[in-house]
Each structure stands twice: as structure tokens, then as C-alpha cells.
Amino acid sequence: xxxxxxxxxxxxxxxxxNLKHQLRYxxxxxxxxxxPIVLLLLFVYVFGxxxxxxxxxxxxxxEYLDYVVPGVLLITVASxxxxxxxxxxxxxxxxxxxxxxxxxxxxxxxxxxxxxxxxVQTLAAxxxxxxxxxxxxxxxxxxxLEWLAAIGTLxxxxxxxxxxxxxxxLAAKSVETASNTPMVLLLLLFLSSxxxxxxxxxxxxxxxxxxxxxxxxxxxxxxxxxxAAIGDHAVAAIAWSIGIGVMSYLxxxxxxxxxxxxxxx
Amino acid sequence: MTGMSAATGIVARDVCKSFGDHLVxxxxxxxxxxxxxxxxxxxxxxxxxxxxxxxxxxxxxxxxSMRIAGHDVVTDPDGVRAVIxxxxxxxxxxxxLTGAENxxxxxxxxxxxRQAGRRRVSxxxxxxxxxxxxxxxxxxxxxxxxxxxxxxxxxxxxxxVIFLDEPTTGLDPRSRRTMWQVIRELAGAGATILLTTQxxxxxxxxxxxxxxxxxxxxxxxxxxTELKGRIPGGHVRLHFADPRQLxxxxxxxxxxxxxxxxxxxxxxADGTVExxxxxxxxxxxxxxxxxxxxxxxxxxDDVFFxxxxxxxxxxxxxxxxxxxxxx
Numbered sequence: 001x002x003x004x005x006x007x008x009x010x011x012x013x014x015x016x017x018n019l020k021h022q023l024r025y026x027x028x029x030x031x032x033x034x035x036p037i038v039l040l041l042l043f044v045y046v047f048g049x050x051x052x053x054x055x056x057x058x059x060x061x062x063e064y065l066d067y068v069v070p071g072v073l074l075i076t077v078a079s080x081x082x083x084x085x086x087x088x089x090x091x092x093x094x095x096x097x098x099x100x101x102x103x104x105x106x107x108x109x110x111x112x113x114x115x116x117x118x119x120v121q122t123l124a125a126x127x128x129x130x131x132x133x134x135x136x137x138x139x140x141x142x143x144x145l146e147w148l149a150a151i152g153t154l155x156x157x158x159x160x161x162x163x164x165x166x167x168x169x170l171a172a173k174s175v176e177t178a179s180n181t182p183m184v185l186l187l188l189l190f191l192s193s194x195x196x197x198x199x200x201x202x203x204x205x206x207x208x209x210x211x212x213x214x215x216x217x218x219x220x221x222x223x224x225x226x227x228a229a230i231g232d233h234a235v236a237a238i239a240w241s242i243g244i245g246v247m248s249y250l251x252x253x254x255x256x257x258x259x260x261x262x263x264x265x
Numbered sequence: 266m267t268g269m270s271a272a273t274g275i276v277a278r279d280v281c282k283s284f285g286d287h288l289v290x291x292x293x294x295x296x297x298x299x300x301x302x303x304x305x306x307x308x309x310x311x312x313x314x315x316x317x318x319x320x321x322x323x324x325x326x327x328x329x330s331m332r333i334a335g336h337d338v339v340t341d342p343d344g345v346r347a348v349i350x351x352x353x354x355x356x357x358x359x360x361x362l363t364g365a366e367n368x369x370x371x372x373x374x375x376x377x378x379r380q381a382g383r384r385r386v387s388x389x390x391x392x393x394x395x396x397x398x399x400x401x402x403x404x405x406x407x408x409x410x411x412x413x414x415x416x417x418x419x420x421x422x423x424x425x426v427i428f429l430d431e432p433t434t435g436l437d438p439r440s441r442r443t444m445w446q447v448i449r450e451l452a453g454a455g456a457t458i459l460l461t462t463q464x465x466x467x468x469x470x471x472x473x474x475x476x477x478x479x480x481x482x483x484x485x486x487x488x489x490t491e492l493k494g495r496i497p498g499g500h501v502r503l504h505f506a507d508p509r510q511l512x513x514x515x516x517x518x519x520x521x522x523x524x525x526x527x528x529x530x531x532x533x534a535d536g537t538v539e540x541x542x543x544x545x546x547x548x549x550x551x552x553x554x555x556x557x558x559x560x561x562x563x564x565x566d567d568v569f570f571x572x573x574x575x576x577x578x579x580x581x582x583x584x585x586x587x588x589x590x591x592x
Contacts, residue, residue, distance in 0.1 A: 020362060020366065021361045021362075024361040096357050102322060102349060103374055103375070
């Protein structure tokens, strides 16, 4: 086998290991997938009546469900990457990483396994959430192409946030820290156009909300699913995803390689 | 392969490593001939683990040269990784997998083909007495089972050079014996083994050669017999029933080393019968009652304390000083 073939084989082995972890650590997996579902119910049935009325005359809960689904899909992404961060930190603080490091395996395969595993988990969690949303009465005007574009947008953005979570997991000194830092993403999501139109926000907050990564992604997905105009949101969404992804990737690789040099004992 | 000694086994020359201001390894040189066992012996903090971590490519040395089975540790770490197996002090197992899955993971990462991998996994489960627990999650494993699995994972690809960092620390006596048996079998099968231990008995039982590491320096090196030969003699431990008897004995035997707390007197002795008879006769004539006695022939403990001089101070109350002064 060539070096590349070994690298692919090692990454596949690590991916399988991570998928098994998700099944073997169901409390984490269920929590990460459960949180967005609970928030979806909360937004639709508790806040939805009033928030829906704000969307326009004679509109209500049902219209708000259609409005909020992209936002909750982003909660799903933010929630899953919290798990990524935790799993990476668990790996780095445990003994097994030293074993991997004394073996002739493709160095990046450990991280690639985490990234691909989380991507699979993100897609599965979004599928479950979409199913629940349909059960609650969500309807979309999107055709196959729009659905694929929406999934692609979310997957690309998810991929970027997963690398960010990997870097955060590597930067964390403990598993607890790794589980807390990605919470910032959730906060950032609430300060975006995911749940209410930015037009209803005070000026300063609105400007912030319009120029942060979650808003263009939420607007793009909403546009694709509801048939509303997307404008330049799609370009912004893709640019943010690539930017965050590349920066996080470089940061993660640097942290991963530096751990060895900084190692005490 | 070029040059027999350089191309085989483990050769380390003048390895230095500091963490900040703290010098952990100070020009450590070691050689382990192919197919032999070297025990790196030393107290906590002597630098044993650091040495293993450097040799197994986990951390880089500040200076020094090291070759493992002919591969340079610094310039060809992947070459080294392909021939070594490492079992560290802390268990390097995947807690979210079963025992069999852990072994299969190693087989996959070592790129064994499917059939060979499966065969090796079941072989190792059998050999390490883990077959019954093969499909249980590690959370149900005992400490001893984890250690066995840990070592089994190291052996999946039958490495030629094996590092074992305190392989029996924390094991119960039975598991320790099993571990010793496994290490002997590995050595018998031709593996080159470097093991670290704080246990002198372990070094004596398993290793052809022993290197004593103290505060980052190799302070003694040789076969267990050679090292024991450097210590002049053994001693007799006399146990007394009360402090008064001990005091009387000390007056009679000024060269001996008393331990007031344990009511024990250590008298230099070489293990022959006549001097011992004379000693007991003399005590008897003077009315000193000895409750019990034990004869102590020199072992690696004596060597250890003799060569790691700086530690004797703290321990001198319990430690034999078998220099035989006064004889």
C-alpha cells in the first residue's frame, strides 16, 4: 500500500472508532440530538404563538414553525459540535492518544476520524430533527435541488464548526472546559436571524446579528426551504464556512502537533 | 544492516532532557542487546518514564543519539514506530470499546489483513485470559484485566522491541506473576525488552541487565549478579522483645545498626554459620535475649540503596547498611 492508501485506511479505522463511541456513549449522543428537539418544541409551542403573530397579520404558530426550522437545524449543528469538542478532549486527556503516537499511523487520522464521525452525526441529527419538524406540521416549498442545496449549506457550515470544535477540544486542558467553550456558538446563534428577524432588533445588536456567520447561513437555508429571496446571503454563508473551516483546521493541526513538544513528563 | 550492535536492539548515547530548569535526564547512555531484557531501575522521579517516552518517540530529547533496531529515533521516528510496542504506566486502552474491539483496532492500525487480524485478536484474548470478557465493555474490566489488555494491544503486531513502563505497578500478586510469565515468554521468543520498575525483585527475576537510574543519571549498570557482587556482605537481623535488650546488644556490638522503633539490630554477616554461632553465643553469655533472627543475603535492594546514596539519608532507619564496618 502507498502512504496515501495507509492514510485513508487509518482514517477509516478512526472513523469507525468514533461512530462506535457515539453508540457506546448514548447519553451524550441522545443529549446532543435531544436538545434541538426540545428547543424546537419550546420555540413552536411556548413562544411560537406570539413570535408567529410578529411575522405578519393573520400569521401565527404554524408560520413560525416554518420560519424557525433553519434556526433549529443550526442549533443541531452547534449541539453536535459540542460533543465533538468533548470527545476530542477525552481522547487527548486519556492514555490512548499516546499509544496512537507510538504507532506508525497517519498522524492526522485521529482528527480526521473525529471530524468525519461528527459530520455523520450532524447529518443524522438534522435528519431526525427535520422528521420531527414535519411531524409537527412543517411544510416546505423546496424541490429536490433546493433540499440538496440546503443540506449542502448546512453540511459545509457544520464541517467548518466541527474543525473549530476539534481545535477547541485540543486547546482545552480538561474535558469540562471542552464541553463549555462551544456554548459560545449557541449564544452566537441566538444573536442571529435564526429565530427572529433582525429587523426587530435594536440598531447595535441588529448590525452585529447581520454580520455574524449564523445569520447568512440561516437566511440561505430559510430561503431555500421557503422559496424566499436569498440574495447575497448564500455567498456570505459559503465564505464564512470556508473562512472558519480553514482557520480552524490550521489552528487544530498546530495545536495537535504542538502538544507533543509541550508535553511534560 | 550495518554494524551488528548499531543495527539491533536499543542503543542510547548521552541523552539529555530538561523540563524548564529541571534537568530530568543527564547524559543517560543505555544499550540493550537484541533479544535481551534490560530493567531500568530507579525511585520515583528518577527519569525512567521520560527515558521511555523519548525512546518511544513521544517526546524529543534535548540532545543525545538513539537508535532502535537500527532506526534513528529523532530522524526516523516512523521507522522506530513500526518496530516498537509500548505499554505505558497509565492504561492506553479505549474505554468505550470492548476488549476484542480494542485489539481489532490495533490490528487495523497495524494494517494486518482481515483474516490475520482476527486470528491474532483471538490468539491474544486466549493468551491473556480475556476470552470470556472479550465482548464486554472496558468499564466492566478490573485493573488487572485492563493491564493485560493494554499489553496485549502492544503485542498485536509482534513488535521486535518492547517498552514496558512499570508494567506491574498496582497489580495484585497473582496478576504480577502472570505479567512476569508473559514478559519471560516474550523474551524467550526473542523480543528486545526495556522495562522500568521500582521493584528490585522484579528486575532481578526478569532482566539480564539492570541499569540503576537516580536523579537523571545512570549510577550503576550490570547483570544482577555483578551488581550484587559490588556489595560486600549480607547481614543478620536480630529482633528483640523490649528496648532494654536491644540497648544491651548495641553495647556488645558497636558496629551494628539498630532500629529503635522496630527493636531490630542489623549485624554485618556473610551468611556463613561459624560467625553466626559466635555471635549468638556472645549474646547468650551476656544474658541478652534475642526473640527472633533472620539472615539477609545481599540483594538488589542493597545495591540500590548503596548506589542511590542520596536517598539513604531519608530511609536509613529501615535500610541495611551492609558495608561491614568493624569486621
